[in-house]
Amino acid sequence: MENILTKILTRKNKNGNGIPHKYAIEIENLNVFHQRTHILKDINLNIPKNKITVFLGPSGCGKTTLLKSINRLTDLHDGMFVQGSIRLGTEDILGSRNNLAALRQKMGLLSQRPFPLPMSIFDNIAFGLRIKGVKSKTERADKVEFYLKKVALWEEVKGRLKAPASRLSIGQQQRLCLARGLAVNPEVILADEPTSALDPISARVIEEQFMELSKDYTIILVTHILRQAKRLADYVVFMYFGEVVEEGNPDEVFEYPKTDTLKQYLEVGH
Amino acid sequence: MISRKISDLFSSAWMMVVVNFVLLLPFGIVLGLIIKSTPLLRQNNFFDMLLSAEWQPMKGSFGFLAFILSSVWVSIIGLLIMLPLGIFPAIYLTQYASPKILKVMRTVIDVLAGIPSVIHGVWGVIIIVPLMSHYLGPFFGQETSGYTILAGGIVLAVSVIPFVLHMLLEVFRGIPVELKEASLSLGATYWETIKNVVLKKAFPGILAAYALGLSKAFGETIAVLMVVGNRVQLPGNLFEAGYPLPSLIANNYGEMLSIPMYDSALMFAALLLFIIVMFFNLLSRILIQKSTIE
């Protein structure tokens, strides 16, 4: 445990500033309201770097809202008010005016249902590359290949890169969305129940990707599948009714739950 | 990065311009019409003009009653024809016919909706007018040129029904199938279900569709103009000529500026028309709100 802490403390963050940040994301006094309802109550959370943090809890507990607050996608919803601060490195995304697009780019999103861009497989990944400023065609082509290989999709699509992405199966689409998100060099990957719409084989592939990727990326995974949480989590955040009830290492949290709510949740096992 | 920010800025600026422009347009129209009507309103009393049938622009007397009544007559006839012509196909297509037929009919209706006003006027002149003067008129013991209120109503109905039907189909589509299932499992026959459950649920929507139809009916200009006769008189029966409000405006724009107050009068007619049309439009909207909230 202490070795990991030391490693984190002395490692340079992704920007190469040399200023070590202890945590990938620091959430402080976060309160989210939807019209009159208080959805997230006083959330204080530190997300560890390069680990898979799992947000766990029954439906309606606010885990998806918490995820969506982190990259401020709550802005897209009518009547959502967000207070507090969410810091990625030194910048607070909730207060950001001019830098929002760039900050959002640091956090890749994988949704429950894959949303490929309405373009070819190649362009899905190239789109982000263009935004990133990758100008040369050959460099883009190389990177497309690189990221498709990283999500184990290359072999399946290499012959039809110009075909519309909508023709892929759902499992392939989800992998494509992952590759697309990786291509813009995020620091964090936000995943909202990314395997719930997939068949077991594709789900397994995504899970394996995540385990690989957590070496280099911070991953926040929202899931309601307890077994998935047990398989993947390096850090667990258990939520109930908009509050963080318990958090900690999976061994501690799953073997020795402290609160009754978590005990009940683990018993029901869903 | 900079060029992306510039594109973003330009597109936002252009958006602001066009959005504001579009939002100001309805106010601009109403304002323009009101401004142009004020000279007339200063000289004549509003209610006198609406209720007087004396239309002698040269003498400065502007009574719009004949036109209002003609509009009302033609629209009512149109509405009466549209009632069965809309409801029956709508029920048949959504409740009895196969989905394929429904799909084809949607296309037919959309094509019908695209037919321009003037074409409706043409076939009205080719078919309806002679029909009226040679067969229908004599049948009812009336001598008529064929250019009548009835002809106007018929042509009106045909040109507006595609829109009403489109809306009716949407309304019936919005009725949850579970409602029908519930009724059937209680032992009602299919027809009873339609009569008592589906139609009841669809009722506000049906009203809304016809309110919209009425709105369009009052505004329909060219098709009606070509068959309605255009004689300034209080229409006595269906086989006489009429002169609805839109026709008044369309026929006389040429002389608008040569007779004093005439342009003001025509703009006032346009304003009246606008108000009537908007009334039914809004009514339709309110009814739709009611039906979706329930």
Next chain:
Amino acid sequence: MLRKNIEEQFFKYLMALFTIGLVALLFFIVFEILKKGLPELTWKMISQVPKGGFYFGKEGGILNAIVGTIYLSVGASFISFLVSLPVAMFINVNLIRFKKLQHGIRFLLDLLWGVPPIVYGAFGFTLILFLGIKTSLLAGTLTITFLITPIMIRAMDEVIKDIPIGLMEASYSLGATKYETAFKIYFRQALPGIATAFLLAFSKGIGDTAAVLFTAGYTDRLPEKLSDPVATLPLAIFFQLGSPIPEVKARAYASAVVLTIIILLISLTSRLIASKLSKNSI
């Protein structure tokens, strides 16, 4: 029970009758117009402008009207597109968070859609008097633009608003700006609907008579500059039909055939394009 059955059968047949009647009506209309108009339709009619005694039954054709219609509708649709697409995107992308504003704008647009063409004509006429423009191609184009823009906006809006919000979330997560999300991603996703909306409004512009009656003027010549008066096909039909001379009336029917064919072609194209363009949409 038997009575119920009889009642049902009766209504069923009645309703089917009306339905068939409706279809029959469409075909009947098109058929009659073709019957009266096709014989009069000669190559000369569509390739020449009215000559000397055209309105007395002599030589010439309706080329002036055909060309005028094309200039006017294409111009108006083009301007309308430049306005409509940004507005539709604005409503759906910029205002995604403001449901009340969205409602309000859509409400105003629906109101505008409900305004009858003759009122647009009256307004257009007032406007050009105010601006000091004569009845001309420019005036007609402006008026038609006012008429068709609310239609184009709402038709585009209807397709764009059905796009699932997940696509917007995905786009922003990649670091795209609002502009890129709207015009690179949403545009492509809604392309078939956008094309259909354009053609729908275009079609309305072509067929309109009442709005251009006051504003386009009329001429036997092909318009050469924006300030020239212009003839349109619906106007040509309208005026010719009003003539007492049978030869001119006959030409009206021929013109009606041309207009009907153009409208039907646009309708067909619209459907074809919609299916062709949807390959990329999810």
